[in-house]
Amino acid sequence: MSTGAMAGAGAEAGGELGETVRELREAYGGGRTRSLAWRQAQLRGLLRLLKEKEAEAFQALHKDLGKHHAEAYRDEVGVLIKSANGALQQLGKWMAPDRVWVPLIAWPATAQVVPEPVGVVLIFSCWNFPLGLSLEPLIGAIAAGNAVALKPSELSPCTARFLADNIGNYMDASAVKVVNGGPEVGEQLMEHRWDKVLFTGSPRIARSVMAAAARHLTPVALELGGKCPCIFDAAAAGARDLQVSANRIIAGKWSPCAGQACIAIDYVLVEERFAPVLIKVLKSTLKRFFQDADHMARIVNQRHFERLSSLLKDRAVAPSILHGGSMDAKNLYIEPTILLNPPLDSAIMTEEIFGPLLPIITVKKIEDSIAFVKAMPKPLAIYAFTRDAALRRRVVEETSSGSVTFNDAVVQYAIDGLPFGGVGQSGFGQYHGRHSFEMFSHKKAVMKRGYLLELTLRYPPWDESKVTLMRYLYRFNYFAFVLAFLGLRR
Template sequence: MTALAFTPVDDIPKIIQELRATFQSGLTKPLQYRKEQLKGLHNLVAENEAAFREASYLDLHKPPMELMLGEAGMVKQECVDAIKELDNWAKPQKVKGTLLNRLDGPHIRKEPLGMVLIIGAWNYPLNLLLAPAVGAIAAGNTVLLKPSEVAPHTAALITKLLPVYLDQRAYRIINGAAVETTLVLEHKFDHIFYTGSGSIGRIIMAAAAKQLTPVTLELGGKSPVFVAKDTDVALTARRLVWSKFYNCGQTCIAPDYLIVERGIEQELVKQLRATIQEFYQGNPQTSGSYGRIVNNQHYNRLMNVLKRTRGEVVIGGHNDESDLFLHPTIVLNVQPDDALMESELFGPILPIMIVDSMQQGIDHVNKGDQPLALYVFSKNQKTIDHILDNTRSGSVVVNDALTQFVVTSMPFGGTGPSGIGNYHGQRSFDIFSHERGTLIKKQAMEKVNNIRYPPYTEKKLSWAQWVLYDKKKYAPNAANPGAAAAKAKL
């Protein structure tokens, strides 16, 4: 496998200037051109899946099933959907005008923003780089891609393949770490899309603010799981083990901790243990279905936080630094101030916090930042509604977890500290498009326009009000008696 070579810093300004010039030339605007490039992106993934298997195994020990479900399959489907729907997404959208301009064809044109920057993440190095690129290409932009250097084998493979499948005049890659990324961010882009940690997200946003560049930030947070005592415990355990330990827990929307109603915690632990035994055939380290921690830095971070917990490690805790292996680990009786609750874990450690009521769990969640995802396991619709009505999060899944990411017809993104903006499907096209309000007036009917011209008269005012505004009247709000009193004073 080819090693990842960083882009020489002297080449970076030239690459960016070339992409800007390409956009200004109009090369990327025709819909047929965009479709051809999307076909190329689809084939980049489809024709090299064996190579991506090897790269993702070297980077993350990622099982082929997880590569297909969470990465390659999703990118291909995004391409297929965009090619199929692009004519509809890109067509002008008619809007309703007032009586004065209804005949002037008011509409919204969908136009590309220009040159966009997409910065990927290491945990899903194929998907989180190329899936946003689908929307950027479909919208007609030129694109600069920055893969994560923390997943070097996948980054090197994409760098090698991109010129084979996509037009290098419009789509380029820059590789590097902090130095190269900092230099890139000194340049003006028309949109920046970043997936990663909140700390780096703040740096991205600060750099973008200097250029007044809009951003989409896909970040993370401690995604909670509410487990009510009426749930099917065995089913809940199976879905939690799959979603938590998928990609070795290194998923931004992985269940970060459980909020379990008192009385079912021992049965839940029993079922979690049995499921881990079943899924990984008694030994996760030798299982072909279990990944690894990405590098020593993240391994040591997880081991440090696990050593500081005051909870009871009831499952797992075994580790092998030489293999970057950490056994699926369950920690019971974790308190809100425990080390495991300080920040997003991003690894195969699942704390369980026991509560006397779901309201107690709601109160805990609402004391912190809005998470990227929130999960509820319950058979009771009132319980489900109460939790959803009284919490905030980027997305929600009831009686499952992680599966919202593959529903590309739904917007995916965070809120507050867990992210800004969302994408997937048409939303990806929309965030990289400018909705240009357009009104095409005819050089005729000037007498109608005379009512807006000086000298202004009461008659013109009366006509203008009749033409421009709805004549509907509303009674004062009975719930707000102050409105009627204020009107009377006037």
């Protein structure tokens, strides 16, 4: 694949990136992206793309990551269809100004908050969900009325090519452009001025994006990741709870792209006495879920395969492997692997794993897991399986994370009403559903006053009577102020 392929303009990146930005600004400056009709047309075009090119999308995702088409539909295509339809249904409501209460002392006046597009935005997507993480924020950006440049990850080249070949045929090619290429193209894009940048990826690259954006004072939203913990409280779990929890832990660890997901479970905390039971159920369920190895995605490339294999080959870590551990470098496959109490200072416990390796860490009592989580950097998500209301309350109140999900994992991503985003090192900025619309909108304050009433106490020359009136003004409502005013006048 050429590192400079583009959709829409059909030009090569590098020398003509400036022209691409100019065309986007021209499209936005013309005003057509602001209309409800244009926004709806783009969303409908995206839905047609997902319907008519579904098979090609599945093929691209399989080539890039070995995703089974069922997983690809569940995690990417289906989620996008839901999001686009939701935006179409709610767009008129999202665009409507919000009336704001105005105190009677300002009468006659009206005030409202008017959402307006921020302008021309740049979206950097990631390779692990290359379709979903490209088009989910795009839905919000175009719903908000912006012109958009989308930079897919070069590590998922087939999906990047799929986007480049098709976006311009289904959407306004002068206002929505795909720019493909490697890191050098990303650097060149950041030399230009944007009205907002959304980056999904690693903290290392995020720092470079923020530094480049600072030159133009461009606002940035970052979707990063971290070590998402799972607290498993088995004390009140019956046999069915245990099995259902195991199903959901496996789905939250190995099913989303072989663990290559920012919200995937990174490690499990469980009481020492219950660890053998949990491990036994996890092992049996893994064998049942992944009898066919093709039902789990592959590691994205050789570099990441070697990174993950090095975690297991660490001499201090190897003895902790209880299940799995086999690797196939030719096919970029790593068997689902369970480890028990690897050293806490080892790389597998200090770095985000982003792969099919699951450490299980034991604690004396489950309440100790809260202190463990608090000692780590703030994660994108915390998961806790428990029937204990007091423990749930402590998790919410005493920990900090982008989200908290009880008795399941990863499914919160699909709920449009919940904002998706991190806190601290796991990122900042939130999207999904209306939150996507708001991420790419500016809330403009608009106030209009009439001429019927004019209170002179706001103007010099000053005297103590005006100060007295202002004290009432700021302390009491309009009617108390009028009564005080009339009393002083008498």
